[in-house]
Amino acid sequence: MKETVFLTPDKLTERENYKLLIGSIVPRPIALITTLNKQGVLNIAPFSYFNIVTANPPIVSVAIQRRNGQLKDTARNLLSQKEAVVHLVSVENVTDANQTAANLGMDESELSLTHFTPIASKMIKTPSLQQAKGRFETSLLQCVPIEEHGEPTADLFLLKIQAYHFEETVYEAGKINLEKLAPVSRLAGNYYGEVANIFSLERPD
Numbered sequence: 001m002k003e004t005v006f007l008t009p010d011k012l013t014e015r016e017n018y019k020l021l022i023g024s025i026v027p028r029p030i031a032l033i034t035t036l037n038k039q040g041v042l043n044i045a046p047f048s049y050f051n052i053v054t055a056n057p058p059i060v061s062v063a064i065q066r067r068n069g070q071l072k073d074t075a076r077n078l079l080s081q082k083e084a085v086v087h088l089v090s091v092e093n094v095t096d097a098n099q100t101a102a103n104l105g106m107d108e109s110e111l112s113l114t115h116f117t118p119i120a121s122k123m124i125k126t127p128s129l130q131q132a133k134g135r136f137e138t139s140l141l142q143c144v145p146i147e148e149h150g151e152p153t154a155d156l157f158l159l160k161i162q163a164y165h166f167e168e169t170v171y172e173a174g175k176i177n178l179e180k181l182a183p184v185s186r187l188a189g190n191y192y193g194e195v196a197n198i199f200s201l202e203r204p205d
Contacts, residue, residue: 019188022048027185027193031062032087032097034118035077036126037106042118043073044100044110044129046089048186058161059141060086065154073106075155082140083124084159087132091182094192096131123162133170133181137163 009017022028031050035043049063064075071079078084089097096114104110111118118127123137138159146154170181178195185193 022186023188026187028187030089030097030184030186031060032089032093032100032129032132033062033074034085034087034126034129035074035083036081037073037077038080039107041107042109042111042127043077044114044116045072045074046097046101046186047074050086053158060136060138060159060161062086062157062159063146063154064157066152069152071155075157076106078140078157079143081126083126084138084140085121085124085126085128086136086138086159087129088134088181089184090133091184091194092133093129093131094184097184121163122165128165132165133167134176135165136161137165 007020012020028048029050031047033045033047037043047062047064049065051061053059053061064072066072066075074084093116096116099113100110102110102113115131117130119130121128121137124139126137128135128137136159138161140157141160142158144156144158145152146156166176167180170177178198183195185195187193
């Protein structure tokens with residue numbers, strides 16, 4: 001039997017745990033999220049702690065880490081406005097999506113750092129980004145605070161999809177053309193990945 005490296009989270013720093021998780025749980029889909037604050041400033045930020053929860057009803061999850069116990073702008077806006085637009089990141093827009101990770105003040109919009117074009121959403125007030133090949137208009141269903149030693153460290157948001165938007169080239173008879181969507185995933189460090197070496201396996205009966 002091969003030897004393994006045995007580690008326990010309580011003996012590691014937060015950064016060490018972070019590196020093990022993002023380096024081993026790959027690839028991770030990216031949610032590029034737009035929200036509005038109470039003053040109407042558009043916030044844009046990427047998150048890779050993102051996935052599907054259920055299709056009935058359609059719900060996605062996004063976990064947002066806190067900084068020294070303080071909510072990030074996206075989390076704060078979600079709690080106050082109860083809505084957000086989740087955009088899919090593709091090869092064509094990943095550079096602009098990466099720019100939105102910059103640390104700006106609460107009254108500053110990341111839009112000025114990108115070539116994104118804001119457009120009106122159909123079901124909610126929060127604007128969407130025209131360049132995304134796919135996006136979900138969502139409402140906040142639930143927020144689950146995560147605590148460690150009695151202190152909040154992150155928040156898990158469950159977002160219910162109110163509307164889908166897909167480019168016509170991506171949407172084909174109720175299915176998504178993966179090649180044309182060209183999704184980009186998050187890896188570790190500064191690395192991103194594209195979908196490659198796709199294979200098929202028949203499910204057992």
